[in-house]
Structures are given as C-alpha cells and as structure tokens.
Amino acid sequence: MSVTAALLSVRNVETWYGPVCAIRGVSLEVAAGRIVAVLGANGAGKTTLLNTIAGVIDPFKGVIEYRGAPIQRRDPDAIARLGLTLVPEGRRVFPFLTVAENLAMGTFARRAGAARKGDRDGIAADRERIYGWFPRLKERAAQHAGLLSGGEQQMLAIGRAMMARPDLLLLDEPSLGLSPLLTREIFSIVTRINAETGMTILLVEQNARAALEHAHDGYIMELGRIVAADTCAALMQKDDVREFYLGMGASAGADGRKRRWKRTKTWR
Amino acid sequence: MQVLQLAINGVSVGAIYALVALGLTLTYKATEVLNFAHGDVLMLAAFIGWGLIVGWHWPFWLALPATLALVGIAAYGLERGVMRRIAGQPQFAGVMLTIGLAFMIRGAVSMGFGPESRKFETPFSGHTTHLGPVVVADLNLAIIGAVLAVTAALFVFLTRTRLGVAIQAASQDQLAAYLSGIRVKRLNSLVWGLAGALAALAGMLLSPITLVDISLWFVLLKSLAALVLGGFGSAPGAIVGGLLIGLIESFAGVYAPGAIKDVVAYIVLIVVLVVWPRGLLGEAHGRRV
Numbered sequence: 001m002s003v004t005a006a007l008l009s010v011r012n013v014e015t016w017y018g019p020v021c022a023i024r025g026v027s028l029e030v031a032a033g034r035i036v037a038v039l040g041a042n043g044a045g046k047t048t049l050l051n052t053i054a055g056v057i058d059p060f061k062g063v064i065e066y067r068g069a070p071i072q073r074r075d076p077d078a079i080a081r082l083g084l085t086l087v088p089e090g091r092r093v094f095p096f097l098t099v100a101e102n103l104a105m106g107t108f109a110r111r112a113g114a115a116r117k118g119d120r121d122g123i124a125a126d127r128e129r130i131y132g133w134f135p136r137l138k139e140r141a142a143q144h145a146g147l148l149s150g151g152e153q154q155m156l157a158i159g160r161a162m163m164a165r166p167d168l169l170l171l172d173e174p175s176l177g178l179s180p181l182l183t184r185e186i187f188s189i190v191t192r193i194n195a196e197t198g199m200t201i202l203l204v205e206q207n208a209r210a211a212l213e214h215a216h217d218g219y220i221m222e223l224g225r226i227v228a229a230d231t232c233a234a235l236m237q238k239d240d241v242r243e244f245y246l247g248m249g250a251s252a253g254a255d256g257r258k259r260r261w262k263r264t265k266t267w268r
Numbered sequence: 269m270q271v272l273q274l275a276i277n278g279v280s281v282g283a284i285y286a287l288v289a290l291g292l293t294l295t296y297k298a299t300e301v302l303n304f305a306h307g308d309v310l311m312l313a314a315f316i317g318w319g320l321i322v323g324w325h326w327p328f329w330l331a332l333p334a335t336l337a338l339v340g341i342a343a344y345g346l347e348r349g350v351m352r353r354i355a356g357q358p359q360f361a362g363v364m365l366t367i368g369l370a371f372m373i374r375g376a377v378s379m380g381f382g383p384e385s386r387k388f389e390t391p392f393s394g395h396t397t398h399l400g401p402v403v404v405a406d407l408n409l410a411i412i413g414a415v416l417a418v419t420a421a422l423f424v425f426l427t428r429t430r431l432g433v434a435i436q437a438a439s440q441d442q443l444a445a446y447l448s449g450i451r452v453k454r455l456n457s458l459v460w461g462l463a464g465a466l467a468a469l470a471g472m473l474l475s476p477i478t479l480v481d482i483s484l485w486f487v488l489l490k491s492l493a494a495l496v497l498g499g500f501g502s503a504p505g506a507i508v509g510g511l512l513i514g515l516i517e518s519f520a521g522v523y524a525p526g527a528i529k530d531v532v533a534y535i536v537l538i539v540v541l542v543v544w545p546r547g548l549l550g551e552a553h554g555r556r557v
Binding site for chain 1: 430436441445446
C-alpha cells in the first residue's frame with residue numbers, strides 16, 4: 001500500500017485494561033482522503049484501538065500522530081477539537097435532546113474561531129447538507145433522539161460528528177445491530193461523504209463484506225495485533241480472508257476433501 | 269383566612285427549600301455527586317453577607333451580588349481543585365468528600381465568626397403588604413419573587429442557550445459530550461459555581477427570616493426531603509417537592525400537635541422512601557449506565 005501523506009499514524013501502540021492487554025503493539029497509517037477499514041472478530045481490539053486514538057483510553061506505550069504531531073494522552077474533547085471525531089460504538093446520542101439539538105452539540109468541536117462568530121451560515125448549511133444525506137433526520141428534527149430507531153440513531157451519530165467538520169472521521173461498527181438493508185444504506189452514505197467532501201474515514205467493522213466493498217484500504221486485527229494490511233481489493237483476493245471473513249469456502253482439493261484454511265493456518 | 273396566610277408562608281419557605289434542592293439537583297446531574305456541603309455553602313454565604321452588610325456597611329443591593337459572585341467563584345474552585353480528583357470513583361467517595369468539606373466549612377465559620385447568631389437588615393425587613401384580607405411580610409414576597417425569577421432564568425439558560433443545552437448533553441452522556449468536543453470538565457466546574465451562587469441566594473433570603481447562624485445548614489436536610497418527595501434527579505421535581513415540604517411544615521405548625529412541625533419533613537422523607545421511592549416527578553426509566 002503506497003502511503004503518500006499519512007493524516008494519522010499509529011505506531012506500536014499498546015493499551016491495557018487493568019491487567020488485560022487489549023492491543024499489543026499496533027501500527028497503522030491512514031492517508032488523507034481514504035476510507036480505511038479495520039476488520040476483526042469480537043475481542044480483537046478494534047474498539048480499543050479507536051478509543052485509544054480518540055483519547056478515551058490512554059495508551060500504555062506507543063505514539064499516535066495526527067498531522068505529524070503526537071496526540072496520545074490528551075483529553076478526548078481536546079482531540080475532537082483538533083478535527084478528529086469518533087462516532088462511538090453503540091451510537092450514544094443524547095437521548096433527551098432533540099435531533100436538532102444533538103446536531104448542534106457537534107459544533108462544539110469546530111476549529112477555533114469558526115464556531116465563535118460569523119459561522120451561523122456555515123452551521124446552517126452543514127445541517128442542511130446532513131439532512132440531505134439523511135432525510136429521515138429532518139423529518140424527526142424536533143423529536144427526542146432516544147425515540148429514534150437504531151438506524152436513525154446511527155445516522156444522527158454520524159450527522160453529529162459531521163457537524164464538527166472533522167478532517168478524520170472514526171466510525172466504530174456503524175452496522176452494529178442494523179438490518180442488512182440499513183447497513184448498505186449507511187455504508188453507501190459513508191462512501192458518498194468521502195467522495196463529496198474528501199473526508200478521511202477510519203472505520204472498524206465486523207461486517208467484513210460491507211467494509212471491504214466500500215473502503216479503500218484494509219487492516220485485519222486478531223487478538224490485539226494487526227495481522228494483514230493491504231488495499232481492500234487485494235485483501236478480498238486472499239484465500240484466508242475469503243474463508244474467514246467473507247464465508248466463501250475454498251474449492252475442494254485434489255483428493256476430493258474440502259480444503260479448509262482454518263485447520264492449517266493461524267495468524268499467530 | 270388563616271389557611272391563605274399559612275399557604276403564603278409555606279410557599280415562601282418552600283421556595284427556599286426548592287432553591288436549595290435545585291442546586292443539589294444541578295450538581296448531581298452534572299457530576300453524579302450529591303453535595304452534602306451544599307447547606308454549609310449556604311450558611312457560609314449568609315455569614316459573608318452579614319460581614320459585608322454589618323461589618324463593612326455595604327448596602328444590601330451591593331452585598332447581595334457580591335456574595336453570590338464570591339460564593340459562586342469559591343464553588344467553581346472547589347470543583348476544579350477538589351471534586352474533579354474523584355471523578356470516576358464510586359459514589360460514596362463523593363458523599364464522604366462532601367461531608368468532610370461540610371465539616372471543614374462549618375469549623376472555619378465558627379472559628380472565623382464565632383458561634384453566636386446575628387442578623388442583618390434587608391430593604392424588605394419589617395414591611396408588610398395587604399393582599400386582600402391577607403397580610404404578608406414583604407420579605408416573603410421578595411423570596412417568592414426572587415425564586416420565581418431565578419428558576420425561570422435557569423430554565424431558559426438550560427433549554428435555550430448553547431451552553432445550557434451542552435450542560436444537559438454532558439449529564440445525559442458524558443462520553444459522547446467529550447467526543448463532541450464539549451469542554452466537559454469546565455462545564456462541571458461551571459455547574460458547581462452556578463449551584464454555589466444559588467445556595468448563596470438561598471442563604472441571603474433565608475437568614476433574614478431565621479438568623480445568621482451555623483445551624484442554617486440544616487436546611488439541606490429539609491431539601492433532601494424535598495428532593496425525594498419531588499423525585500430524585502428531576503429539576504421540576506425539586507421545585508414541586510420544595511414547595512410541598514414548605515406547605516406541609518407551615519400547616520403542621522398550626523394543625524398538628526406539639527413540635528411535629530420540626531420533624532414533619534423527615535416523616536415525609538421516610539414515608540415517600542417506603543411507599544413511593546420514585547417520588548412525584550421522578551424519572552420512570554432506570555438510571556442510565
């Protein structure tokens with residue numbers, strides 16, 4: 001994978017939850033303008049990785065550089081104001097605020113000066129653009145966010161993050177708990193946001209097929225380590241990825257038995 | 269006639285309880301700490317007001333905002349310097365810490381000012397107004413008016429301004445507020461400062477009725493009864509509960525035997541906790557995780 005200018009670069013990051021090491025020396029790079037997917041099973045450390053980048057958890061070791069400057073161990077709100085916004089796992093909208101108020105809260109992370117004065121029009125325009133991507137949010141603008149369906153809450157969480165005008169959007173399992181149809185809708189909008197605004201997106205997914213089809217570059221995590229990194233197109237050609245993550249069994253071997261990679265190969 | 273008279277007295281004392289309960293609710297919702305030092309902050313404010321008015325001969329209308337500002341800033345500093353350190357600790361840590369702070373404030377006041385009670389004059393002291401057949405002390409009218417105005421202003425602040433909505437957001441989901449770029453730590457200090465100013469206002473309004481005395485902090489216990497009756501964690505509940513406790517006390521003083529008036533608030537507290545722990549306006553859903 002050729003990386004020109006890395007917007008985000010994570011180097012040898014290790015994060016512990018008390019005595020448990022959740023990620024063990026992860027390195028990855030996110031180039032500006034790309035959609036990068038991190039795939040992996042439950043417990044692989046994907047969410048921990050995003051939370052570490054966003055400042056929710058402090059890493060034990062390692063460097064996280066954003067635009068060439070280290071950001072590890074800063075408060076999450078300070079990191080958000082640098083233009084790096086995380087849409088957390090499970091959406092976490094403000095349940096007793098209206099949809100419109102939820103969106104307005106996103107503007108706190110706009111870069112200094114922008115939100116303060118003369119940006120009213122900019123904020124209104126951004127809100128309209130988000131309503132354009134997610135028309136259902138506009139219909140429900142005056143409703144409490146806690147009353148929205150799961151898919152609508154995911155749209156709202158993405159919309160709230162977009163109100164910050166981030167340069168790098170981190171998405172933690174956008175498909176969590178959504179129907180295949182809604183998952184496709186969310187992913188196609190993520191692709192559209194990237195194409196229309198050039199926004200860099202780093203997303204973490206269990207739904208490997210959706211993620212590989214929509215992202216440019218991919219990383220595969222297992223048990224707290226990165227075990228594969230390539231463009232998504234190349235990853236999808238790999239036999240082990242096809243079997244483990246896409247559920248496409250390998251063809252029968254010469255002796256007539258099904259050859260299964262799982263028996264013979266582990267990542268470790 | 270007597271009923272009306274009692275009702276007005278009850279409402280004005282209840283308005284104070286409501287104001288104190290509102291301050292407790294604000295800090296509880298923002299930082300999940302039930303501030304047991306709130307009553308002592310109120311008491312401290314009454315002594316500061318007395319010092320400014322009687323000691324330094326400041327006019328009431330200058331001493332009142334000065335006391336509010338001083339105590340508000342002190343409460344802001346308390347959150348920033350002390351309370352912030354126990355963020356994320358179990359709830360009893362906050363309880364123990366604020367009880368400790370309460371005793372420190374109480375000790376400092378009794379060392380600094382001495383244990384005797386004192387009083388200061390307000391522009392309303394000694395005047396009465398005839399409302400139809402009822403004679404009302406101007407002080408009571410001022411209390412009701414001030415509490416109404418402050419509550420309305422607070423409501424507008426919390427629901428209509430960007431900063432106020434952010435305070436609500438941070439109390440609903442602190443992590444999401446952080447991730448949205450809201451300066452949650454600063455907001456928490458601000459809420460403590462605001463609650464401190466509310467306590468100071470309550471102290472400046474209550475002490476002309478009672479006296480400027482160390483025992484002013486007892487109003488905290490009445491306000492806890494009000495909180496439980498109204499529904500813990502609900503701002504409208506704090507106001508309704510405060511007014512009801514004031515009314516119950518006022519009527520119990522005349523219609524109930526002996527010294528029931530002094531304990532009726534705690535009887536209500538126990539009965540509500542046993543029979544209807546959610547309170548009048550308590551949240552129907554469980555606590556957020």
